[in-house]
Amino acid sequence: MSKPVIVPVIMSGGAGTRLWPLSRPEKPKQMHKLFGDMTLLQQTAARVPADCGFTAPIVICATSQCEDVRQQLSTIGIEPVTIIGEPVPRNTAPCADIAARAVADLFGPEALVLLLASDHFIADPIGFRAAIHQAAPVCQQGHIITFGPKPVRPETGYGYLLAGARIADGICKLDKFVEKPDLKTAERYLEDGNYLWNSGMFLFPAELMLGEITKYRPEIAKACQQAYKNSVIKDAEMLLDADSFSTGVAESIDNAVMENTDIGAVIALDVGWSDVGSWQAIYELSQKDFNKNACSGQTIAVDSENCLIRSDGIRIAAAGVQDLAIIANGNDVLIMPLKQAQKVRELVEQLDN
Amino acid sequence: MSKPVIVPVIMSGGAGTRLWPLSRPEKPKQMHKLFGDMTLLQQTAARVPADCGFTAPIVICATSQCEDVRQQLSTIGIEPVTIIGEPVPRNTAPCADIAARAVADLFGPEALVLLLASDHFIADPIGFRAAIHQAAPVCQQGHIITFGPKPVRPETGYGYLLAGARIADGICKLDKFVEKPDLKTAERYLEDGNYLWNSGMFLFPAELMLGEITKYRPEIAKACQQAYKNSVIKDAEMLLDADSFSTGVAESIDNAVMENTDIGAVIALDVGWSDVGSWQAIYELSQKDFNKNACSGQTIAVDSENCLIRSDGIRIAAAGVQDLAIIANGNDVLIMPLKQAQKVRELVEQLDN
Numbered sequence: 001m002s003k004p005v006i007v008p009v010i011m012s013g014g015a016g017t018r019l020w021p022l023s024r025p026e027k028p029k030q031m032h033k034l035f036g037d038m039t040l041l042q043q044t045a046a047r048v049p050a051d052c053g054f055t056a057p058i059v060i061c062a063t064s065q066c067e068d069v070r071q072q073l074s075t076i077g078i079e080p081v082t083i084i085g086e087p088v089p090r091n092t093a094p095c096a097d098i099a100a101r102a103v104a105d106l107f108g109p110e111a112l113v114l115l116l117a118s119d120h121f122i123a124d125p126i127g128f129r130a131a132i133h134q135a136a137p138v139c140q141q142g143h144i145i146t147f148g149p150k151p152v153r154p155e156t157g158y159g160y161l162l163a164g165a166r167i168a169d170g171i172c173k174l175d176k177f178v179e180k181p182d183l184k185t186a187e188r189y190l191e192d193g194n195y196l197w198n199s200g201m202f203l204f205p206a207e208l209m210l211g212e213i214t215k216y217r218p219e220i221a222k223a224c225q226q227a228y229k230n231s232v233i234k235d236a237e238m239l240l241d242a243d244s245f246s247t248g249v250a251e252s253i254d255n256a257v258m259e260n261t262d263i264g265a266v267i268a269l270d271v272g273w274s275d276v277g278s279w280q281a282i283y284e285l286s287q288k289d290f291n292k293n294a295c296s297g298q299t300i301a302v303d304s305e306n307c308l309i310r311s312d313g314i315r316i317a318a319a320g321v322q323d324l325a326i327i328a329n330g331n332d333v334l335i336m337p338l339k340q341a342q343k344v345r346e347l348v349e350q351l352d353n
Numbered sequence: 354m355s356k357p358v359i360v361p362v363i364m365s366g367g368a369g370t371r372l373w374p375l376s377r378p379e380k381p382k383q384m385h386k387l388f389g390d391m392t393l394l395q396q397t398a399a400r401v402p403a404d405c406g407f408t409a410p411i412v413i414c415a416t417s418q419c420e421d422v423r424q425q426l427s428t429i430g431i432e433p434v435t436i437i438g439e440p441v442p443r444n445t446a447p448c449a450d451i452a453a454r455a456v457a458d459l460f461g462p463e464a465l466v467l468l469l470a471s472d473h474f475i476a477d478p479i480g481f482r483a484a485i486h487q488a489a490p491v492c493q494q495g496h497i498i499t500f501g502p503k504p505v506r507p508e509t510g511y512g513y514l515l516a517g518a519r520i521a522d523g524i525c526k527l528d529k530f531v532e533k534p535d536l537k538t539a540e541r542y543l544e545d546g547n548y549l550w551n552s553g554m555f556l557f558p559a560e561l562m563l564g565e566i567t568k569y570r571p572e573i574a575k576a577c578q579q580a581y582k583n584s585v586i587k588d589a590e591m592l593l594d595a596d597s598f599s600t601g602v603a604e605s606i607d608n609a610v611m612e613n614t615d616i617g618a619v620i621a622l623d624v625g626w627s628d629v630g631s632w633q634a635i636y637e638l639s640q641k642d643f644n645k646n647a648c649s650g651q652t653i654a655v656d657s658e659n660c661l662i663r664s665d666g667i668r669i670a671a672a673g674v675q676d677l678a679i680i681a682n683g684n685d686v687l688i689m690p691l692k693q694a695q696k697v698r699e700l701v702e703q704l705d706n
Contacts, residue, residue, distance in 0.1 A: 021670070300700065300703055300704060302696060302699055302700050302703060303693075303696065303699075313684075314667060314681070314684050314685065314686055315684055315685045315686070315704075316685075316686050316688070317374070317685060317686070317687045317688070317700050317704065318687075318688045318689065319687075319688075319689040319693065319696040319697070319699070319700045320689050320690050320693040320696050321677070321688055321689060321690065324674070324688070326688055328667070328686065331666075331667050331668055332667065332668045332669075332670060333667055333668070333669050333670070333681065333686050334670045334671075334672075335669070335670070335671045335672075335674055335677070335679055335688055336671065336672040336673050336674060337673050337674065340656075340672065340673040343655060343656065343672040343673050344672070346655055346656075346672070347653065347655050347670050347672045350653055350655060351653060351668075351670065
């Protein structure tokens with residue numbers, strides 16, 4: 001079998017609220033420098049470089065974000081194959097369809113799509129690339145590969161994948177998708193060993209995925225086909241046709257295809273993966289000082305421990321506090337216990353009212 | 354004995370750090386609205402109105418504050434007798450000297466000086482005025498009266514006064530000044546009943562105080578005499594001579610006179626007095642919502658209790674926190690447990706380094 005072409009397609013459409021007040025619709029999480037000198041989007045693109053067996057990336061993002069995306073990639077010397085603008089957010093199933101369509105169009109139907117979230121963290125990129133290249137030949141044989149980080153704690157914030165019969169070295173049939181479990185169930189999964197986290201990253205032959213979407217969600221396939229066909233090229237970006245794309249339902253690729261397909265497979269990852277889905281996660285991934293505080297920006301902490309303190313402007317002075325997230329961004333400052341980081345959503349809902 | 358002239362002299366020279374980030378040298382605590390629609394300075398002046406047996410007030414403040422003081426009093430319809438500008442802060446002994454000198458000069462040597470802090474809270478102003486008028490005749494007989502709020506808790510943040518033999522109805526000889534005690538001692542004082550809080554407010558005949566200062570601190574009296582004599586009138590303010598005033602040592606009237614004099618007396622107060630000396634004190638004096646949060650400005654609190662949350666600009670969003678002071682002012686935001694409010698000083702010292 002010939003060495004496959006692997007095209008990274010970065011989904012940068014999220015506008016999550018879990019990292020409010022940093023993450024906002026006009027500048028979502030992936031556009032921020034959360035660790036080190038690169039934004040999460042830049043880190044994602046830099047993780048699959050041209051000299052490691054990948055083409056330049058395609059990015060799919062909100063139309064309003066295209067310019068920022070191009071600018072961020074340009075800063076680190078990456079010129080994307082194209083940037084595809086979504087007129088409205090429609091979750092990951094239409095995104096996977098468009099990704100497959102564009103890759104088939106530009107690189108041929110056999111080319112592999114490496115569908116990546118733009119806002120994850122991976123401590124060991126070499127290990128991650130090794131897994132991709134290990135999975136590629138299996139993928140070419142007609143599988144949609146999911147990447148399943150091995151659980152290292154009974155996490156209730158992630159969905160899980162159940163690995164089934166062995167297909168190839170390190171790769172198993174995908175038996176089941178499981179929604180976010182309660183703590184007891186998560187502990188059982190951790191114990192079991194066959195359950196992996198659902199990272200939301202995939203590897204698949206372009207045409208194969210188009211077939212599966214057409215099979216299980218013909219209305220999504222049709223809407224995407226029209227949106228792609230009627231797209232316009234503007235300033236080197238491909239803008240999907242708003243009318244057609246909007247008619248498609250919003251659904252995750254997990255629900256639309258992976259829960260139905262017979263050709264799903266999974267490869268376990270042990271690469272220090274995180275979806276960076278909460279301030280707690282960011283605290284855990286950040287460098288800490290002697291008092292286990294992770295501070296950035298204009299901050300001062302006295303008699304304080306285990307805090308994440310970040311400011312993009314205003315000076316934060318903390319004294320005698322523990323285990324807090326204190327995040328100033330723009331005209332907002334958030335204060336909450338790191339352990340209750342899921343409360344951000346509730347808070348943001350109240351703010352909008 | 355003739356009905357005395359009582360001249361309120363408001364000491365507005367403080368630039369305390371205990372209410373950082375609100376209180377700053379350029380706009381100290383007394384210039385802020387902490388409760389209701391008036392600043393503490395305005396409340397202080399409004400508490401001793403012309404139709405309740407007082408002259409218009411004199412204010413002593415930093416030269417740089419004169420204009421702001423006049424503006425604040427003007428807003429509530431009070432025109433001070435004069436505003437005296439201090440070129441440098443020298444604590445309360447020089448302030449009492451200048452107060453006595455100005456009152457003797459403008460109202461005669463027998464006039465009574467009611468020396469008031471500008472930044473205290475009194476829940477029952479009628480009771481306070483009744484105490485002043487009760488003390489005035491005793492004062493005229495040759496006493497320096499101190500006002501001693503009855504302790505309602507074993508407070509370690511205040512100094513104490515020990516009341517001695519009875520002089521008149523409700524008024525005792527002042528036996529002793531006591532520095533801030535430890536908790537055990539404070540509990541004993543509370544039990545004892547003869548210990549009162551030191552409010553730092555005084556009533557005395559002008560000339561009598563000048564005599565006591567000359568007797569116990571001749572160098573302070575001399576510096577103040579020169580500073581007063583060489584003062585200049587500018588825009589209706591009296592600016593003390595900087596060279597002379599600066600030569601005087603900085604000392605509290607407690608140390609300089611009250612600990613030495615034989616003519617001290619004390620009247621107990623039961624008027625809901627507070628020196629508003631910490632964010633904890635402000636929380637206790639503030640109106641609270643259903644969750645016992647005291648919020649002002651752009652704030653939102655979810656699943657949070659017993660917090661003081663104040664902002665003059667940036668929006669504060671708190672979730673899942675308890676017992677915190679969260680104070681945003683200008684370019685700073687402070688986060689600390691209300692119970693550890695004394696840590697503000699330590700923090701401000703670090704900020705200055």
